[in-house]
Amino acid sequence: MSWRWFHQWGSPRWFYERAGRWQLVCGWLALILLVVGSLWGLGFAPVDYQQGNSYRIIYLHVPVAFLAQAMYAAMAVCAVVLFVWKMKLADVAMQAIAVTGLAFTVLSLVSGAVWGKPTWGTYWVWDARLTSMLILGFLYLGLIGLRAAIQDPDQAGKACGILVLVGVVNLPIIKYSVEWWNTLHQPASLKLTEKPTMPASMWMPLLVNILGYYIAAAYLVLGSMRAIVIGRERRASWVKELVGRA
Amino acid sequence: MSIEKRMLARELKLAAARPGDIFKPMWFLMLVISMVPLALSPDSVLLADIGSAMIWVATLLALLLNTEHLFQSDFSDGVLEQWLFLDRPLAWLVGLKLIVHWLFHVVPLICITPIAGLMLSVPTDVLIALLMTLVVATPALTCFSGLGAALTLGSSRSGILGVLVMMPLFVPVVILAAGVLIRATDGSEILPLMALLGAFSLVAATLVPIAVSAAIRLNIGGSN
Numbered sequence: 434m435s436w437r438w439f440h441q442w443g444s445p446r447w448f449y450e451r452a453g454r455w456q457l458v459c460g461w462l463a464l465i466l467l468v469v470g471s472l473w474g475l476g477f478a479p480v481d482y483q484q485g486n487s488y489r490i491i492y493l494h495v496p497v498a499f500l501a502q503a504m505y506a507a508m509a510v511c512a513v514v515l516f517v518w519k520m521k522l523a524d525v526a527m528q529a530i531a532v533t534g535l536a537f538t539v540l541s542l543v544s545g546a547v548w549g550k551p552t553w554g555t556y557w558v559w560d561a562r563l564t565s566m567l568i569l570g571f572l573y574l575g576l577i578g579l580r581a582a583i584q585d586p587d588q589a590g591k592a593c594g595i596l597v598l599v600g601v602v603n604l605p606i607i608k609y610s611v612e613w614w615n616t617l618h619q620p621a622s623l624k625l626t627e628k629p630t631m632p633a634s635m636w637m638p639l640l641v642n643i644l645g646y647y648i649a650a651a652y653l654v655l656g657s658m659r660a661i662v663i664g665r666e667r668r669a670s671w672v673k674e675l676v677g678r679a
Numbered sequence: 680m681s682i683e684k685r686m687l688a689r690e691l692k693l694a695a696a697r698p699g700d701i702f703k704p705m706w707f708l709m710l711v712i713s714m715v716p717l718a719l720s721p722d723s724v725l726l727a728d729i730g731s732a733m734i735w736v737a738t739l740l741a742l743l744l745n746t747e748h749l750f751q752s753d754f755s756d757g758v759l760e761q762w763l764f765l766d767r768p769l770a771w772l773v774g775l776k777l778i779v780h781w782l783f784h785v786v787p788l789i790c791i792t793p794i795a796g797l798m799l800s801v802p803t804d805v806l807i808a809l810l811m812t813l814v815v816a817t818p819a820l821t822c823f824s825g826l827g828a829a830l831t832l833g834s835s836r837s838g839i840l841g842v843l844v845m846m847p848l849f850v851p852v853v854i855l856a857a858g859v860l861i862r863a864t865d866g867s868e869i870l871p872l873m874a875l876l877g878a879f880s881l882v883a884a885t886l887v888p889i890a891v892s893a894a895i896r897l898n899i900g901g902s903n
Contacts, residue, residue: 568847575844582834591897592830596844599826599890603848606879610851614858 459652466645474638496646498541504534509601512594524590535573730799746824769892808863822887829894
């Protein structure tokens with residue numbers, strides 16, 4: 434069996450070129466899905482009998498909240514790959530995901546605050562899910578800060594990897610302890626194991642948007658991974674050639 | 680003399696040589712506690728309500744303050760490098776160091792919390808629960824802040840970064856301890872929550888030294 438498919442991931446140049454093409458595909462796909470899902474959700478989905486039109490922010494809030502948590506898990510996978518196979522690209526991915534994940538966390542907190550004002554009458558309550566999202570934001574921030582403080586990129590990557598792994602073990606404990614501490618949030622709108630509590634005309638566009646946001650996140654992560662690769666390989670001849678051409 | 684005994688003797692000498700390191704966090708704790716009635720109100724009913732929580736947070740901050748540079752001097756004078764050459768697992772030595780640190784620097788902190796409790800008129804049964812939660816929870820907190828200290832060893836401009844990075848991980852400990860204090864206040868059973876808190880502390884004390892040793896290895900020589 435040829436190991437080429439595996440080893441080529443070690444080549445920054447191969448990744449840079451390939452990721453450019455993937456990014457293009459992801460970008461268009463995300464754009465189409467998000468336009469369809471958002472128009473459908475904002476314009477055509479039925480009005481909620483309790484919350485009126487204000488519930489429509491769900492088509493932004495739920496996907497970004499999903500992603501904010503999923504990206505931490507993705508980072509943990511990258512950390513394992515980094516420690517087991519010493520693959521530098523995994524570290525690049527970790528760095529890219531940390532920033533994107535923080536962006537999604539902030540977006541979900543802000544969209545939640547905007548949604549909270551008409552429904553709960555306040556921008557912020559110390560409710561379980563808001564609090565654990567806030568803590569998640571601090572975890573992302575810590576990773577970015579740790580990386581910025583250590584000069585050697587390899588060393589910074591490994592330090593972040595340790596922190597991510599410790600964090601991912603703790604995250605469920607944090608989540609459940611916060612939930613136990615206080616809960617007043619409406620129960621999750623979409624669960625993989627249960628039938629949704631919304632009618633299909635409401636959750637179908639949500640599903641389209643969730644998919645769209647996931648692909649958009651892949652687009653963003655690939656883009657920032659390419660930028661990081663270029664930055665780290667700035668002394669390599671292929672980068673100099675690339676920059677010279679541009 | 681075994682390595683462990685010599686390590687203990689060394690830590691003991693170091694602690695005796697720098698009594699300020701033990702004294703300063705206690706001083707900090709008492710200062711924070713003195714600020715509470717000044718900022719809030721001298722009303723003893725109000726103080727008794729929030730007193731135990733305030734003491735908990737103040738102890739947490741004081742603990743972070745003195746654990747921030749836990750490995751710094753051992754790192755700069757090369758002791759950590761020598762640890763790598765000993766025929767003991769690094770995680771074991773790190774664990775010992777953490778235990779010694781807890782005994783010399785955290786236990787004194789816990790010892791003065793009853794005085795702080797009296798000053799904030801915390802009821803006696805809550806005070807006893809407070810002491811118990813601190814004894815049970817601080818090993819986990821010490822381990823986590825030790826990890827923060829180890830991760831930021833190599834960077835000269837880290838500042839309080841180690842503290843900032845580790846504090847989110849304290850959430851479960853703080854919540855469980857607060858749960859115990861609330862139950863102690865209304866007089867219900869505290870044992871189940873204490874058991875959970877103890878379990879968390881035990882797991883942290885077993886696993887975190889491994890992560891700390893990985894972080895130390897990382898900062899010495901870069902490669903492993």
